[in-house]
Amino acid sequence: MKHITCIEDLRQLHKRRVPKAFFDYADRGSYTEDTLRANSADLQQIKFRQRILVDVSKRSLSTTILGEPSAMPLILAPVGLLGMQHGDGEIYACRAAQAAGIPFTQSTMSICSIEDIAAAVDKPFWFQLYVMKDRGFIKSLIERAIAAKCSALVLTVDLQVIGQRHQDIKNGMTVPPEWSLSKLIDFATKPAWVSGVLQGKRRTFGNIAGHVKGTEDLTKLSEWTASQFDTSLNWKDIDWIRSIWPGKLILKGILDVEDAELAAKTGAQAIVVSNHGGRQLDGAPSSIEVLPEIADAVGSQIEIMFDGGIRTGMDMMRALALGAKSCMIGRAYAYGLGAGGQEGVAKAIDILAKELTTTMGLCGVNTIAEIDDHVLAV
Numbered sequence: 001m002k003h004i005t006c007i008e009d010l011r012q013l014h015k016r017r018v019p020k021a022f023f024d025y026a027d028r029g030s031y032t033e034d035t036l037r038a039n040s041a042d043l044q045q046i047k048f049r050q051r052i053l054v055d056v057s058k059r060s061l062s063t064t065i066l067g068e069p070s071a072m073p074l075i076l077a078p079v080g081l082l083g084m085q086h087g088d089g090e091i092y093a094c095r096a097a098q099a100a101g102i103p104f105t106q107s108t109m110s111i112c113s114i115e116d117i118a119a120a121v122d123k124p125f126w127f128q129l130y131v132m133k134d135r136g137f138i139k140s141l142i143e144r145a146i147a148a149k150c151s152a153l154v155l156t157v158d159l160q161v162i163g164q165r166h167q168d169i170k171n172g173m174t175v176p177p178e179w180s181l182s183k184l185i186d187f188a189t190k191p192a193w194v195s196g197v198l199q200g201k202r203r204t205f206g207n208i209a210g211h212v213k214g215t216e217d218l219t220k221l222s223e224w225t226a227s228q229f230d231t232s233l234n235w236k237d238i239d240w241i242r243s244i245w246p247g248k249l250i251l252k253g254i255l256d257v258e259d260a261e262l263a264a265k266t267g268a269q270a271i272v273v274s275n276h277g278g279r280q281l282d283g284a285p286s287s288i289e290v291l292p293e294i295a296d297a298v299g300s301q302i303e304i305m306f307d308g309g310i311r312t313g314m315d316m317m318r319a320l321a322l323g324a325k326s327c328m329i330g331r332a333y334a335y336g337l338g339a340g341g342q343e344g345v346a347k348a349i350d351i352l353a354k355e356l357t358t359t360m361g362l363c364g365v366n367t368i369a370e371i372d373d374h375v376l377a378v
């Protein structure tokens with residue numbers, strides 16, 4: 001990892017080490033990918049105000065997230081199928097986050113189960129929930145997250161309907177996978193990845209397989225999962241979830257001021273301003289475009305988290321300046337995981353931390369609390 005200097009280096013290494021279907025699953029977005037591109041492009045257009053001769057010798061990244069101390073304003077976002085980027089990927093990503101002193105969020109669509117991760121780490125992690133039609137299963141999943149002592153529930157609210165990712169279809173990214181000669185050759189040329197995955201605890205959705213009748217069978221698991229995303233989900237369901245989940249609740253996937261205002265009334269502790277990393281509503285604004293108006297409207301009532309397009313510590317600084325209290329990253333750490341397991345995720349976090357602390361220094365800022373739109377050039 002010595003010559004890795006930026007997230008793009010991790011991305012390139014991920015691309016070389018992991019079969020194409022899984023790299024593309026992580027890397028790509030929905031339909032024309034306009035929103036995917038806008039996320040990063042809009043962040044990069046925001047310019048900083050350089051300040052000089054300010055004593056920046058006491059810079060610190062430490063902050064609080066939902067009232068808990070955190071080493072920096074960064075959270076590993078829920079990313080499905082991490083265990084296919086690297087065997088036991090969820091466990092390694094969680095360990096890297098915990099070693100760095102920041103939260104890790106486990107996706108409902110993980111390869112490792114909640115229990116697998118809980119047994120492998122010694123601090124609480126967050127759990128992300130997709131509400132499925134089978135509410136009995138969802139209730140049991142929330143109860144499993146409680147039993148595993150998960151410290152926050154991230155309810156994703158932007159995937160009732162699934163945005164098509166063309167590349168996944170072209171790659172036969174299905175469960176069970178579609179096999180072709182080129183795919184077999186691709187796998188055969190990635191022996192380290194294959195052996196890592198074979199050594200991993202599981203190769204299917206660990207939270208679902210076997211916990212729902214019949215889903216031990218791969219084809220049935222895939223059919224069941226695909227049929228379960230609940231298009232009827234609505235604001236009333238939040239009350240039901242709150243009646244089962246007693247802890248901190250975060251609503252992830254908000255892009256509209258009116259929705260942010262409704263979210264603030266639910267009693268949730270935080271929202272994530274997010275377009276799901278450009279994987280859902282193609283043509284939606286970039287997350288950074290809508291962040292300032294949402295922060296203005298509800299920032300005093302509810303904690304604001306941000307994701308979408310963050311590839312540098314400079315991007316983190318931009319989001320913090322425009323009203324986010326913390327940032328989530330998805331791809332930036334998934335690339336690290338594919339590139340080098342736990343060490344790769346640690347590298348991704350370290351790259352962002354160093355870039356953020358340098359940017360703060362050059363903008364004349366010592367603490368996260370000081371970062372606001374004064375650090376931006378107008």
Ligand SMILES: Cc1cc2nc3c(=O)[nH]c(=O)nc-3n(C[C@H](O)[C@H](O)[C@H](O)COP(=O)(O)O)c2cc1C
Pocket residue numbers: 025026027039077078079080081107108109128156252274275276277278279307308309310328329330331332334
């Ligand atoms: C491969 C991949 C899988 C994802 N799976 C989930 C998921 O299971 N649940 C969820 O709420 N968000 C999921 N997301 C969205 C991320 O949590 C996050 O919103 C997004 O990645 C942020 O954009 P970024 O990748 O540009 O940082 C996924 C994102 C990626 C890249």
Ligand SMILES: CCCCC(=O)C(=O)O
Pocket residue numbers: 080109159162276279
């Ligand atoms: C059906 C999608 C599940 C994982 C996910 O949220 C994503 O790939 O973005």
